[in-house]
Amino acid sequence: MILNFKSTPLITRTERKIDANEINTSFQTNIHTRLIEFWKFFKEVTFENGINIYGFDIAMERNGMYEVSVYASDYILIGDDGGGQGVFLKKNSDQLNVFYQDLGALSLPFYSLDINLFSWLENNPVIEEEDSPSNExxxxxxxxxxxxxxxxxxxxxxxxxxxxxxxxxxxxxxxxxxxxxxxxxxxxxxxxxxxxxxxxxxxxxxxxxxxxxxxxxxxxxxx
Incomplete structure (x- = not known):
């Protein structure tokens, strides 16, 4: 997968073969093909501002850690902002729109950035302070x-x-x-x-x- 990053994130490439069947079975849903391509190539992508996008293995670990399937069953956790907010995609969606929510408040409604994940990543991804929900x-x-x-x-x-x-x-x-x-x-x-x-x-x-x-x-x- 080729992504044209405007910034220069720290990229760790995956070291093992991952196929669509393993991914779909692990998340018990049909994952979008572009996200599957991303996970086949990247283990982790971290930007200077703290935005961190997980590879497949890390995503599996973090979804289990935060019990996303229990408290936000319509979403998949695919990253975080380095400050306690999770970056999510909605299951069974063709748009790959980016959602976010505090990782300690997954029972509350999620917020949308109204942008496709890969457009967001290629254009200096950020969750602006004024966009952040007042979860407290x-x-x-x-x-x-x-x-x-x-x-x-x-x-x-x-x-x-x-x-x-x-x-x-x-x-x-x-x-x-x-x-x-x-x-x-x-x-x-x-x-x-x-x-x-x-x-x-x-x-x-x-x-x-x-x-x-x-x-x-x-x-x-x-x-």
Missing amino acids: LDLIDAVKVYIVRIPNDVNKFIMEIRKYFNLKLSINDIREKLNGLPFLVIQDITLMKYGKTIEILNQKYNCLEVLNSKNEILIGPVN
Whole structure:
């Protein structure tokens, strides 16, 4: 693969043969052919500003380390900015648009740079400071948690939300509330404390929606 870098990144070439079958099997999805070509050639590409794009083996390790398949199952982590933000591609997309998010906040919505990965790499890749999301504010801002659809397993779900959110509502009260959705379960909590719990509950029951103080949806069920 030939890339015309405007800058001069530190390039480490891969030392082993990697084929498309190994890549697709490892990520359990069909990886875009251009990314496969990149991984066949590059082990790692690091730019002076800290942007670091992983080869296949490093990508596999980092996706496992940050549990991307659990907390951001629609995305693949393919790099980072050297400052705690991950660089991602969306699975099953023909565009290879670059997304980013704090590696400690994968349950929050991702942000797009609206540019193709390889165009970005060839033109001095950067995530501008003004483009970076204010994740700290998102994490400490008070949020509201709603049930917006009937959970997959009502009985288990009720037991778990009562335990995890320390709800005073009885089981029968919650059952009754489920007949009139949306139902505000809890408010004035932070994602710093409950973000991972909410994400895990949504992975299992796919029914929770989280709104911030501006009534913007931060987390929601998968359609």
